[in-house]
Amino acid sequence: MSRAADRLKVVLNHLDRSHGAVVSFQRRVYRERPAYTSDTGVLTPEQRIAYEENGFILIRKLVSDQDIDRFRKEFERICKREVKVPGLVVMRDVTIAKSEYVEGEKAVTKLQDYQEDLELFRYCTLPQILKYVECFTGPNIMAMHTMLINKPPDTGKKTSRHPMHQDLHYFPFRPADRIVCSWTAMEKVHRGNGCLVVLPGSHHGTLLEHDYPEWEGGVNKMYHGVRNYDPNHPRVHLEMEKGDTVFFHPLLIHGSGMNQTDGFRKAISCHYASSDCYYIDVKGTTQENISNEVKELAAKKYGVDDTVTFQDTWALRGRLVQGDRASM
Ligand SMILES: CC(C)CC(=O)SCCNC(=O)CCNC(=O)[C@H](O)C(C)(C)COP(=O)(O)OP(=O)(O)OC[C@H]1O[C@@H](n2cnc3c(N)ncnc32)[C@H](O)[C@@H]1OP(=O)(O)O
Numbered sequence: 001m002s003r004a005a006d007r008l009k010v011v012l013n014h015l016d017r018s019h020g021a022v023v024s025f026q027r028r029v030y031r032e033r034p035a036y037t038s039d040t041g042v043l044t045p046e047q048r049i050a051y052e053e054n055g056f057i058l059i060r061k062l063v064s065d066q067d068i069d070r071f072r073k074e075f076e077r078i079c080k081r082e083v084k085v086p087g088l089v090v091m092r093d094v095t096i097a098k099s100e101y102v103e104g105e106k107a108v109t110k111l112q113d114y115q116e117d118l119e120l121f122r123y124c125t126l127p128q129i130l131k132y133v134e135c136f137t138g139p140n141i142m143a144m145h146t147m148l149i150n151k152p153p154d155t156g157k158k159t160s161r162h163p164m165h166q167d168l169h170y171f172p173f174r175p176a177d178r179i180v181c182s183w184t185a186m187e188k189v190h191r192g193n194g195c196l197v198v199l200p201g202s203h204h205g206t207l208l209e210h211d212y213p214e215w216e217g218g219v220n221k222m223y224h225g226v227r228n229y230d231p232n233h234p235r236v237h238l239e240m241e242k243g244d245t246v247f248f249h250p251l252l253i254h255g256s257g258m259n260q261t262d263g264f265r266k267a268i269s270c271h272y273a274s275s276d277c278y279y280i281d282v283k284g285t286t287q288e289n290i291s292n293e294v295k296e297l298a299a300k301k302y303g304v305d306d307t308v309t310f311q312d313t314w315a316l317r318g319r320l321v322q323g324d325r326a327s328m
Pocket residue numbers: 089090091092093094097098112145167170219220221222223224297
């Protein structure tokens with residue numbers, strides 16, 4: 001064996017023996033050559049290393065109270081049906097949807113695809129958000145997926161939980177490292193009202209198999225969870241104040257706990273991708289189950305046939321927010 005190979009073997013043996021050594025080795029690599037972010041002068045070296053290591057970064061007070069109050073008002077108008085937004089999906093909690101008729105905001109768990117609502121979509125174009133997004137995606141930015149989450153008080157069935165998952169499960173585009181989610185608390189979020197729960201560093205892994213969790217009280221449509229995740233992996237509860245924003249990697253395993261308060265816990269989010277990303281065929285992959293569900297829903301909702309692909313449903317919703325539209 002050559003001397004170089006010998007040296008490599010010694011290093012690998014050493015790394016194998018001690019997880020601590022792996023971490024400090026990775027730290028050194030990140031310092032020399034961070035792979036998940038680019039240097040635009042926005043993130044400090046410490047923040048870049050933190051994202052490399054953890055897969056998320058929390059920026060306090062990024063969105064003003066004034067903007068958030070406007071998003072809240074618009075949300076109320078939508079719930080009261082004072083505005084009709086093309087393409088918007090209004091989702092109700094499964095236990096509410098299957099019981100009595102509930103009016104207004106109290107029936108709504110989540111808005112999806114608000115990209116045609118000018119007021120809510122302002123969130124996706126806020127310069128202080130895009131300034132950070134660019135560090136992850138590069139200069140050509142598409143807003144691919146938009147949500148306003150209104151986590152309801154739990155009805156006692158624990159259906160207000162969001163199972164642990166990786167957002168990439170839902171996305172037929174790559175590369176994963178050029179995708180990022182921004183998630184902004186619209187009020188104080190804490191353990192009691194079901195804040196985000198993340199597994200730091202889980203973005204270093206691969207896309208895992210997802211399916212419906214086996215929950216006795218039921219589970220919301222399309223709320224797939226990671227089938228087997230290590231329950232001993234350290235968890236972090238992200239407690240946030242109004243306007244605080246977390247940026248996270250699409251492979252980061254995360255979810256949110258039950259809302260044990262009587263208020264609706266609100267957050268607004270957008271998934272961004274570089275417009276230089278490309279679509280992939282998910283046939284034969286772990287994403288086939290979700291793509292079939294999406295196609296089924298699209299067929300029912302819009303009466304479209306199966307010439308509309310999973311990829312098409314994304315290309316139609318994506319909106320350019322900075323730079324040039326390329327392959328997306
Ligand atoms: C990264 C990111 C993508 C991660 C995620 O966001 S994961 C969650 C993704 N969620 C979605 O994409 C939204 C899925 N939900 C929807 O599309 C809608 O809410 C629907 C489930 C189709 C319901 O639409 P809606 O217009 O309310 O239709 P209907 O009132 O006629 O109900 C039709 C049947 O669906 C049932 N339903 C309504 N809401 C839910 C629910 N949350 N979970 C499970 N089942 C539900 C409803 O009871 C009804 O059932 P049947 O009477 O047909 O048995």
